[in-house]
Amino acid sequence: MLACHRTELLGTAWVLLAGLLVPLQQAAEILEPLKSKVAAVGSSVLLPGLGNITQVYSMQWEYLNGTTSRTVLQYYRGSHSPAIHAPYTGRAVFHASNGSLLLEGVQESDSGIYKATVNMGDRESLKILLEVLKPVSPPQLRSSALMAQATGEVLCEVAEGRVDTITWKKDGQLLPPDRGFLLSSNRSVLYLRLAKKSDCGSYSCNASNGISWEETSLNVTVAGLSPPLQDVLRITVVAVVFAAVSAWGLIIPVCQSEKLRIRGELWRWLSAYTCWLVCIASVLAGAAGGLWMREEGASIAIILPEIALTYIMVVTFLVSTTVTFQPTNLTQLKSKAAQRTMGYAAPGGVVVVVLTSSFLIKNIHRRHEEGCTDFMDVTILTVSTAAVSALPLLAIFLCYHTTQGWLKERDTRWADMERSYEMSQRSSKDALSTH
Ligand SMILES: *[C@@H]1O[C@H](CO)[C@@H](O)[C@H](O)[C@H]1NC(C)=O
Numbered sequence: 001m002l003a004c005h006r007t008e009l010l011g012t013a014w015v016l017l018a019g020l021l022v023p024l025q026q027a028a029e030i031l032e033p034l035k036s037k038v039a040a041v042g043s044s045v046l047l048p049g050l051g052n053i054t055q056v057y058s059m060q061w062e063y064l065n066g067t068t069s070r071t072v073l074q075y076y077r078g079s080h081s082p083a084i085h086a087p088y089t090g091r092a093v094f095h096a097s098n099g100s101l102l103l104e105g106v107q108e109s110d111s112g113i114y115k116a117t118v119n120m121g122d123r124e125s126l127k128i129l130l131e132v133l134k135p136v137s138p139p140q141l142r143s144s145a146l147m148a149q150a151t152g153e154v155l156c157e158v159a160e161g162r163v164d165t166i167t168w169k170k171d172g173q174l175l176p177p178d179r180g181f182l183l184s185s186n187r188s189v190l191y192l193r194l195a196k197k198s199d200c201g202s203y204s205c206n207a208s209n210g211i212s213w214e215e216t217s218l219n220v221t222v223a224g225l226s227p228p229l230q231d232v233l234r235i236t237v238v239a240v241v242f243a244a245v246s247a248w249g250l251i252i253p254v255c256q257s258e259k260l261r262i263r264g265e266l267w268r269w270l271s272a273y274t275c276w277l278v279c280i281a282s283v284l285a286g287a288a289g290g291l292w293m294r295e296e297g298a299s300i301a302i303i304l305p306e307i308a309l310t311y312i313m314v315v316t317f318l319v320s321t322t323v324t325f326q327p328t329n330l331t332q333l334k335s336k337a338a339q340r341t342m343g344y345a346a347p348g349g350v351v352v353v354v355l356t357s358s359f360l361i362k363n364i365h366r367r368h369e370e371g372c373t374d375f376m377d378v379t380i381l382t383v384s385t386a387a388v389s390a391l392p393l394l395a396i397f398l399c400y401h402t403t404q405g406w407l408k409e410r411d412t413r414w415a416d417m418e419r420s421y422e423m424s425q426r427s428s429k430d431a432l433s434t435h
């Protein structure tokens with residue numbers, strides 16, 4: 001009892017002494033390097049004490065945050081167990097042999113400075129900065145729609161856990177740290193200025209903090225063709241197919257022998273359909289050229305074909321409406337020049353459409369080469385357009401062949417039929433003799 005009383009007195013004396021020593025002690029503490037520890041949420045952390053404390057009278061652990069402090073535990077030599085204060089009861093274990101403190105199941109709120117002091121204000125003290133961190137969650141990698149020659153970005157975002165560093169890799173090679181920009185504590189962005197083929201590849205983002213790291217990869221592709229240029233390609237392909245099908249409509253009658261040449265109403269339908277196709281093809285090629293100019297700027301190489309296409313558009317439109325709706329009007333066209341214009345409009349149109357389209361496709365392909373995506377698959381578009389546009393042609397030729405067969409069977413009627421065909425044909429033949 002007396003011993004206890006004496007130790008208490010001694011303690012008071014120490015406190016008084018400590019009061020005197022405070023300025024000195026603070027000066028010492030500032031110079032003291034702060035040890036630090038990092039721990040994951042829920043783990044146990046051992047805060048090392050000051051070593052062998054079998055000779056010391058008392059020891060205390062404090063938690064400091066800001067300006068306030070809070071006692072974690074107090075230990076007096078001789079007492080069996082230390083006094084552990086709330087909120088540490090049940091999760092703090094004190095090792096009396098070496099003065100270390102084991103904190104179990106730490107939470108982020110336990111982050112702060114822990115100070116160990118022996119003999120109450122004795123200059124022998126120790127401070128440990130404890131950081132309790134959540135492990136980082138796997139980063140989310142996103143890229144904007146990357147277009148050749150345009151600026152794009154790859155964004156790395158970490159939803160959970162404090163992030164200390166974010167590093168970038170491309171195809172397994174570490175990128176220089178100045179390539180990535182930290183937008184906020186948990187977001188980093190990689191800018192790709194004037195994106196090009198060499199920017200394609202696998203990008204990895206490694207987010208880490210003191211206790212964990214996570215890495216995510218993303219395959220990045222740079223598209224050579226913007227959506228408007230893809231539209232230009234689609235329209236051009238349809239125009240070329242229409243031109244090719246109408247070319248068949250123009251060539252086949254020429255290849256037939258004079259005697260068996262397609263005549264009469266069927267010939268009129270064939271001419272009308274072919275002319276319509278050329279007209280539509282030139283409208284489409286003109287539209288594609290216009291779209292291209294809007295995207296890539298005007299150039300003489302595209303303006304000239306545009307003018308030619310406009311001319312062909314008008315002529316083929318007039319011819320096809322006339323052939324379709326007023327075939328008799330054709331006979332009234334007496335001028336040789338007008339007849340020639342009409343005769344050359346369709347074949348000329350096919351040539352101009354094909355030339356313009358080749359120019360566009362060549363340039364579109366060049367733009368595509370600046371990216372690394374697959375070339376747009378236009379097979380289905382080509383095949384379906386060809387099938388649909390060739391169907392009326394097939395119908396006309398099928399019709400022609402069945403009538404031919406029917407005619408051969410009835411040789412005797414040939415003359416009559418010939419005469420009647422001649423009559424119906426006379427109306428249009430003169431005007432469109434070049435077909
Ligand atoms: C202190 O002692 C405990 C058990 O006696 C031991 O687990 C721990 O590692 C020791 N700490 C230091 C810093 O030596």
Ligand SMILES: *[C@@H]1O[C@H](CO)[C@@H](O)[C@H](O)[C@H]1NC(C)=O
Pocket residue numbers: 052053054055097
């Ligand atoms: C602590 O020190 C005392 C004497 O100073 C010694 O007897 C004891 O063995 C030491 N304990 C350890 C664990 O070193």
Ligand SMILES: *[C@@H]1O[C@H](CO)[C@@H](O)[C@H](O)[C@H]1NC(C)=O
Pocket residue numbers: 065066068070
């Ligand atoms: C210090 O801890 C107390 C609770 O112990 C808390 O309310 C306060 O916000 C903390 N202050 C700082 C600056 O962390």
Ligand SMILES: *[C@@H]1O[C@H](CO)[C@@H](O)[C@H](O)[C@H]1NC(C)=O
Pocket residue numbers: 157158159160162184185186
């Ligand atoms: C991290 O990013 C998410 C969005 O993904 C945001 O909700 C969160 O607040 C951010 N956390 C920090 C610490 O900035």
Ligand SMILES: *[C@@H]1O[C@H](CO)[C@@H](O)[C@H](O)[C@H]1NC(C)=O
Pocket residue numbers: 165206207208213214215
């Ligand atoms: C991610 O970063 C951490 C910390 O910088 C590093 O330890 C780890 O090895 C990196 N991971 C990969 C896959 O490079």
Ligand SMILES: *[C@@H]1O[C@H](CO)[C@@H](O)[C@H](O)[C@H]1NC(C)=O
Pocket residue numbers: 202217218219
């Ligand atoms: C990226 O592409 C490569 C092949 O080019 C493939 O092996 C890999 O799985 C892809 N990675 C991702 C994240 O899609």
